[in-house]
Amino acid sequence: MPKKSFESQLSCFGSTETQNAKPKTGIAVANGRRQIVILGGGSGGIVAATKLGRDLGADHDVILIDRRADHVFMPAFLFMMVGQRRPEDITRKLKKLESRNVKIVQAEILGIDPVRRQVTLSSGKIPYDYLIVSLGMQTVPELIPGFTEGAHHAWEMEAALRLRRVLEGFNGGRILVGVPLGPYRCPPAPYEAQWMLDSYFKERGIRDRVTIEFFTRDPEPSGEAHDPVVWMDAQSKKRNIKQHYEFVVKSVDPEKKTVTGLYGYELSYDLLFMIPPHRPAQALIDSGLAETETGIRVDYDTLSTKWENVYAIGDCADMPASKAGVVAHQEADVVAHNLAVGMTGRGESIPLRLHTI
Template sequence: MHRFNGRKQIVILGGGCGGVVAATQLGRKLGADHDVILIDRRADHVFMPAFLFLMTGDRQPQEICRSLSALKKRNVKVIQSEILDINPVAQEVSLPKEKISYDYLIVSLGLQTRPDLVSGFNEASLHPWEMESALRLRHALSEFRGGRVVVGVPLGLYRCPPAPYEAQWMLDGFFRQRGIRDRVQIHYFTRDPEPTGEAHDPVVWMDAESRRRKIDIHYEFVVRSIDPVKKQINGLYNYSLPYDLLVMVPPHRPAQVLLDCGLAEVETGIRVDYDTLQTKWENVFAIGDCADMPASKAGGVAHQEADVLAHNLAVEITGKGRPVDLWLHTI
């Protein structure tokens, strides 16, 4: 694309962890010499790790949201809109009312939850993986007087692999604080095998911590369906688990628009070069949960990728400085 005075237009899709960091850094580094645009359907950045604190009533929704319009002071133009299509050949993004062209595109559209992929899930599970569900879970917990609480994970990837452990420990603390822990049995199921190895290995450590808190763990439990009437989770090989309160992570898939436009070719997201985060399309990069990287789907990963990509793009656009390598710190 040729623009007056060599100005470049960098478009960032998604105002979650990755998008906000990329926009902030690029706005700072490029100043008013180029155009940085961020597009999200939401007016606010929503800090999803704090959904766990919504669940226990330790945070309110307004405390974990920040208006994306704050990016204006970093030279970023924010457009609040649904993104309908991405055309990497024409180098443009379609919104309901306009098309936005780009010289560089950073895609950070995350994952969507797909509760419909497990029969009975919608009626049965209250979980902190979406704000609205976290608030319904908070209400259910405030009325819970005792019984069997089951925390669990589905097959496939989901946001933040360690968060189901954090959820069960926070529930353990919540029930202790309310003085009803002796009337609550906490169970955890996972499709993963029982971990073995050194005590400092994160999964071994998390397993030990759950046992210390008297949480029963069911390894290699693969959910097939949930019966909300019988209050029973049905697994493979006729193995089943009863529950009074179910806190199961919903299945996740890449953001719908990425599946629709073909950018996400695999269930784990958009294929990228592990070093540059570049997709197979010229000047199109993907970061965060929607990128098919050998790393956790985690905000910390999105943040590190955004930092490195923003730096390297700024070097390419301005011709100043030297590119840096991506060294991810993650579990």
């Protein structure tokens, strides 16, 4: 069957240009059909789309755009790395959301114009009345010289699968796990990664042949034993994993198999597992929406941006919170709830109150 053109996909839903001669400002007026465009089908995007599709029903158009056909559950990358999950276990077709009043468009997002209120896709332009941006972060290994040639990681699907093959062939030596400067997805995950490696080699019966060490730019934690960072540090030490604190990576030397930090500190490795530097999704940098290396500036209560009717949630929002799915989920819930309240006139708006950071 021939694929529907993008224009005909759009015409199914109408465009704000044709239906509303001029997009209105603020929350929609009664009886006006509105187009809510959600960018990104990751943790934040699917939660916002599901809630809006449910709360607005067929009265408005909720459109979710992603370059992928599938939602990918990234927290499971660590399980893939040790052979406990396969790609098909951790992906779900975004099209499934179509049964919930959400239209899925698979396309590359090339640009966002918050003044004209339109998004440029690889397949055309799409206008919006309300835009929810949940494009996440990208990994940028090239920011550390030698990283691409010398390091492995599990922060993207393909990289996690590669690391799995490398681990299967690793029969002894020194594994160095480490984090770079700057924001990255899921701050506790590098600790989880150390412990999973510990269990993995125990199960293979060769833990005594493997040394695991960890480095981080953070200072050595101190305080109460139940403080999460103090607890994680203790858990690693209990597993005989040495922790190097305040180690700020400058470069990797794949020939010598060393990582060089500030002030000439050096750590050697047989296998380097390092979280790559992260930056906001490229489309956000190119469009000028991401103004900091942590993302789009937002109001901490409402996730609104300085552009009218544009909200940013999840990893691409510059929030004083972890880049974590659990945070993206809560932010998506609040933004979708408040939009639905404004459009239907039912219920009360709520501010974001994260119950985890």
